[in-house]
Amino acid sequence: MHTAQREHIHEVIRLVAPAAGVAGPQVDPLIRESWSRCVHQHKLDPTRMQEAIILPSQRVREHRERIEEFLTIARHGLEAIHQQVGGLGYCVLLADARGVTVDYLGDLRLDPDLRRTGLYLGSDWNEHLAGTCAIGTAIATGQALVVHQTDHFDATHIPLTCTAAPIYDPLGHLTAVLDISALTSPQAKSSQHLALQLVKPYAHRVESASFLRWFRSDWVLKLHPSPEFVEISPDHLVALDAGGRVVGHNRAAQLLLEHAHGSCVLGLAFEQLFEARFDDLGRYMRAMPGERRAVALRGTADRLFLHAIAPPTRWAAPAVARPLALPAPLAALSGGDPALDQQLQRAARLAETTVSVLVTGETGSGKEYLARALHAASPRADRPFVAVNCAAIPETLIESELFGHLPGAFSGAAPKGKRGLVQEADGGTLFLDEIGDMPLAMQARLLRVLAEREVLPIGATRAQKVDVRVLAATHADLPARVRAGRFREDLYYRLAGAQLVLPPLRARRDLPWLIARFLGSAPDAAQLAPQAERRLLAYAWPGNLRELRNAIDFGQAMAGSGGRIGLAELPESVLAATGAPALAAPVAGEAALPAGDSLPPEALLLLQYLRAARWNISAVAHQMGVARMTVYRRMQRWGIKAPGA
Numbered sequence: 001m002h003t004a005q006r007e008h009i010h011e012v013i014r015l016v017a018p019a020a021g022v023a024g025p026q027v028d029p030l031i032r033e034s035w036s037r038c039v040h041q042h043k044l045d046p047t048r049m050q051e052a053i054i055l056p057s058q059r060v061r062e063h064r065e066r067i068e069e070f071l072t073i074a075r076h077g078l079e080a081i082h083q084q085v086g087g088l089g090y091c092v093l094l095a096d097a098r099g100v101t102v103d104y105l106g107d108l109r110l111d112p113d114l115r116r117t118g119l120y121l122g123s124d125w126n127e128h129l130a131g132t133c134a135i136g137t138a139i140a141t142g143q144a145l146v147v148h149q150t151d152h153f154d155a156t157h158i159p160l161t162c163t164a165a166p167i168y169d170p171l172g173h174l175t176a177v178l179d180i181s182a183l184t185s186p187q188a189k190s191s192q193h194l195a196l197q198l199v200k201p202y203a204h205r206v207e208s209a210s211f212l213r214w215f216r217s218d219w220v221l222k223l224h225p226s227p228e229f230v231e232i233s234p235d236h237l238v239a240l241d242a243g244g245r246v247v248g249h250n251r252a253a254q255l256l257l258e259h260a261h262g263s264c265v266l267g268l269a270f271e272q273l274f275e276a277r278f279d280d281l282g283r284y285m286r287a288m289p290g291e292r293r294a295v296a297l298r299g300t301a302d303r304l305f306l307h308a309i310a311p312p313t314r315w316a317a318p319a320v321a322r323p324l325a326l327p328a329p330l331a332a333l334s335g336g337d338p339a340l341d342q343q344l345q346r347a348a349r350l351a352e353t354t355v356s357v358l359v360t361g362e363t364g365s366g367k368e369y370l371a372r373a374l375h376a377a378s379p380r381a382d383r384p385f386v387a388v389n390c391a392a393i394p395e396t397l398i399e400s401e402l403f404g405h406l407p408g409a410f411s412g413a414a415p416k417g418k419r420g421l422v423q424e425a426d427g428g429t430l431f432l433d434e435i436g437d438m439p440l441a442m443q444a445r446l447l448r449v450l451a452e453r454e455v456l457p458i459g460a461t462r463a464q465k466v467d468v469r470v471l472a473a474t475h476a477d478l479p480a481r482v483r484a485g486r487f488r489e490d491l492y493y494r495l496a497g498a499q500l501v502l503p504p505l506r507a508r509r510d511l512p513w514l515i516a517r518f519l520g521s522a523p524d525a526a527q528l529a530p531q532a533e534r535r536l537l538a539y540a541w542p543g544n545l546r547e548l549r550n551a552i553d554f555g556q557a558m559a560g561s562g563g564r565i566g567l568a569e570l571p572e573s574v575l576a577a578t579g580a581p582a583l584a585a586p587v588a589g590e591a592a593l594p595a596g597d598s599l600p601p602e603a604l605l606l607l608q609y610l611r612a613a614r615w616n617i618s619a620v621a622h623q624m625g626v627a628r629m630t631v632y633r634r635m636q637r638w639g640i641k642a643p644g645a
Helices: 003-016 029-041 057-066 068-088 108-117 134-141 189-214 251-261 278-284 338-350 367-376 398-403 440-452 478-483 489-495 511-519 530-538 544-559 601-612 617-624 628-638
Strands: 090-096 101-105 145-148 161-168 174-182 219-224 236-240 246-249 294-296 303-309 357-360 385-389 429-433 469-474 498-501
Touching (some): 057 101, 068 101, 090 134, 134 145, 161 251, 440 489, 530 544
Parallel strands (some): 357 469
Antiparallel strands (some): 090 101
């Protein structure tokens, strides 16, 4: 350890010790607060000298795939800033919201040094792992900042100078961090002032480009204090839907409008925020001279210049991705239900990848059917599909069942040893059903399989490589279990590389098709009487596909070969149910819709999404490709209320 590193460790300990007085002026308060978080919140040891954490390529691909469209947009900004600073010894990094570097530009001649220090693709700069650093601390604080040399918590990083700025999505969530870093620099932190003034506008440009792509079908408002810059370099961006309500904003507009209004502005009408009418937005378009486009913020003395961009006309509507021709195994799962078809379209796009997929939905909604179809539609179709019900294996046996064991590894072990289910799936697909019920101790072991693609049987000293694609399923609310400490957060993000949400049977529009499919087309198959079919269509199916299959099998058994299934041949549970339409029937614990309300098709579709996602508004907005406030507005319009609302 060098003298400089020892002195730095001593300084960190002195400033974060409980008995320490006020820190000297040489330590920025933002840095001092981060040091304190590192010790007291993240439980990091100031004396440690940790090497850079570089994730394996598969994990990096997973992080990149989560923000794939954003990366395409941001790449142009990275190349532009690298042209400015690359010759000065800087590399350019783009990290995602979890602190993992998902894009990188640097001098190839310095490649070994950059990788060793973590200025590299796949490096994890989250503050709770790397300590005080530009990327991690920008994520923690939401601020642009310079972390220069001895500002770093970990003494390993003190030769580096790093400057970062956060990038937000149009709903106010942090999406990424833009960073420029150098292996060496002048001692004075003030030498990086220009670096900070360069990174912030480039982060703003990337954020604006992403915003304009996101809302290319909506009204876009550009705002700036100067009429000369309002069109070419606006500070603030706001998006409005066709009704004049705010559906998005960039970070600068969010801070400005929330400060003026006092709360979140998503969903508010244009007139609630500005001293102008939405119907008059045409006055603020390019035809009007810039100096005559001033608009006042309601309730303040602030005036900005506004440039409004109208949505494209219908004939110039933005291109929509063509639906894929579904592979036969996936196409066989739906008879035309819109919500399910959209999920199958997503599954088809994932079929040829190795991205881990988490399938969620109520018990019996067909999660294993979808997993098997996804496997059958993949390049691994001719390799094993191994299904593991994590809730059915006793906790005392799950480790040996999953990972196998050597001969005599424990009392009662098979004398010849045993290959685990993970190894049985080598080359194919491992399906982990009811993953939410896996014991915490096993979750750590499974995480290693996902991260390192290797398995260590009980009693073995050397891990064995495996090539498996992991699909998982659960009816549980995994984010809630993560918050409760019952499920590992890192495992959740590993499993949820992509997420597919299955609608419950009561919300599906292809129920007649399913009934016909379960009845079969054999000449001696029982026929379904019209009154029995109406009762089946009206039933709420709390047991989903399993209950429907059982009901059809029961009816066929009662009717006999070639018979007719009437009301008398249906199960008691179905006969005892009311005849209210299944879609309008409230789910257990769910607020009922207004009495007598006749919902239009688009409202019924929204209801399918909400029930399938267990009323997770963010998940529904993501699935439908709209803003969360749009979902809230539609729920309010049609009187749809969440459980307990």
